[in-house]
Amino acid sequence: MRFDILTLFPDLFAPFVKETIPGRAVAKGLVDIRLINIRDFARGTHLVTDDRPYGGGDGMVMKAGPICRALESVDRIGEHATVLLTPQGRLLTQPLAWELSKRDQLILICGRYEGVDERVRTGCADLDLSIGDYVLSGGELAAMVVVDTVSRLVPGVLGGERSNLEDSFEDGLLEYPHYTRPRVFKDREVPEVLLSGDHERIRLWRRTESLRRTLERRPDLLEKARLTEEDREILAQLRKE
Numbered sequence: 001m002r003f004d005i006l007t008l009f010p011d012l013f014a015p016f017v018k019e020t021i022p023g024r025a026v027a028k029g030l031v032d033i034r035l036i037n038i039r040d041f042a043r044g045t046h047l048v049t050d051d052r053p054y055g056g057g058d059g060m061v062m063k064a065g066p067i068c069r070a071l072e073s074v075d076r077i078g079e080h081a082t083v084l085l086t087p088q089g090r091l092l093t094q095p096l097a098w099e100l101s102k103r104d105q106l107i108l109i110c111g112r113y114e115g116v117d118e119r120v121r122t123g124c125a126d127l128d129l130s131i132g133d134y135v136l137s138g139g140e141l142a143a144m145v146v147v148d149t150v151s152r153l154v155p156g157v158l159g160g161e162r163s164n165l166e167d168s169f170e171d172g173l174l175e176y177p178h179y180t181r182p183r184v185f186k187d188r189e190v191p192e193v194l195l196s197g198d199h200e201r202i203r204l205w206r207r208t209e210s211l212r213r214t215l216e217r218r219p220d221l222l223e224k225a226r227l228t229e230e231d232r233e234i235l236a237q238l239r240k241e
């Protein structure tokens with residue numbers, strides 16, 4: 001899978017590409033991350049990429065021209081989508097990340113300042129995407145979140161075949177708690193069941209804890225989660241506790 005990231009600050013991505021799971025996926029040849037400096041497509045002696053907003057007001061707006069020329073420079077491969085990162089976009093969720101991971105190429109546009117000229121959104125973007133209901137100073141962190149979240153779903157990127165299937169949100173629930181050595185840490189013991197070697201008891205404990213966490217922390221998720229008859233019985237029990 002290929003990510004083409006349009007940004008005014010390509011250097012911000014260096015440690016991200018080097019140190020992370022997407023970085024390792026790049027080394028394995030499973031993911032390709034390309035950085036395009038929007039300033040390279042600016043014109044004039046000052047290579048201006050932003051300007052004052054029509055209608056007045058604070059801040060600067062990224063000009064459409066350099067972004068569109070940068071987009072035109074990107075060769076398209078297979079199933080691709082151009083994504084404008086904006087706090088006003090569709091919220092990134094795990095199901096949407098799965099959808100995006102089926103594409104061959106995502107072209108991500110990182111805004112700065114007050115954002116980008118609206119004509120980039122209306123004329124060039126297939127999807128407006130937000131990583132959450134808060135405002136970042138720039139789209140670069142959002143792009144890293146998208147690349148990280150989506151690329152770990154690309155087959156072969158994570159070591160174990162199942163290692164992302166039990167993650168939080170995969171079946172609509174929060175994941176159960178994890179423990180590793182030592183067995184006792186600051187007087188707190190690992191739950192006995194996890195040491196039992198009894199796979200069925202461990203499965204049931206994990207499912208119960210997953211449901212408990214979701215009920216306590218994100219009850220809204222239960223409305224859409226894929227629940228089995230056993231899950232419903234466990235939930236009924238938990239609600240009585």
Ligand SMILES: C[S@@+](CC[C@H](N)C(=O)[O-])C[C@H]1O[C@@H](n2cnc3c(N)ncnc32)[C@H](O)[C@@H]1O
Nearest residue numbers: 085086087111114115130131135136138139142
């Ligand atoms: C300071 S923000 C602009 C916010 C804009 N004035 C607004 O109110 O919608 C600058 C850039 O950061 C990025 N950004 C900020 N918050 C984001 C979020 N939650 N998700 C995705 N991108 C975000 C976008 O690329 C945006 O163009």
